[in-house]
Amino acid sequence: MNKAPIQLKPLPEPRLEILNLIDILITLVAFFMLTSTFVVEQSHQNIGVNLPQARQAGKSDQAPAKLIVELDKNHQLFFKGQPVKRSALKELFQGQSPDEVLTVRADKDCRYSWVVEVLDLAAGCKLNKVALEVSK
Numbered sequence: 001m002n003k004a005p006i007q008l009k010p011l012p013e014p015r016l017e018i019l020n021l022i023d024i025l026i027t028l029v030a031f032f033m034l035t036s037t038f039v040v041e042q043s044h045q046n047i048g049v050n051l052p053q054a055r056q057a058g059k060s061d062q063a064p065a066k067l068i069v070e071l072d073k074n075h076q077l078f079f080k081g082q083p084v085k086r087s088a089l090k091e092l093f094q095g096q097s098p099d100e101v102l103t104v105r106a107d108k109d110c111r112y113s114w115v116v117e118v119l120d121l122a123a124g125c126k127l128n129k130v131a132l133e134v135s136k
Helices: 018-046 086-094 112-124
Strands: 067-071 077-079 082-084 102-106 130-132
Touching (some): 067 112, 082 086, 086 112, 102 112
Parallel strands (some): 102 130
Antiparallel strands (some): 077 082
16 A cells, blocks of 8 residues: 655635725725715704604705704704804805705794794895705
């Protein structure tokens, strides 16, 4: 019985398949681009504005609003998620284009006169396209 050693062929050099990595990279970029837009829209809901409900509220066909004014039940104003004073809000409104849509998110427990003040301030600054946000 002759026991000869087994001869194995040498293994090929390891390769890194770049095409698979590119596919994964493109998928990750698309995922983060899509989820980052949802994070921006959700960040405004952290202020604590309890929106009133409406059963017949229609869905807007317009692009998401860039100008968002929020009013909580303690009469605090927020512009694009940042707290502002009423005098500063007037200056911010004056720097905007009249074609922009202003979205007002007012807490259901805030006074109606406070909402009217914001609407009056917007009208005085030539912002005539106004939307009132409600929850369904």
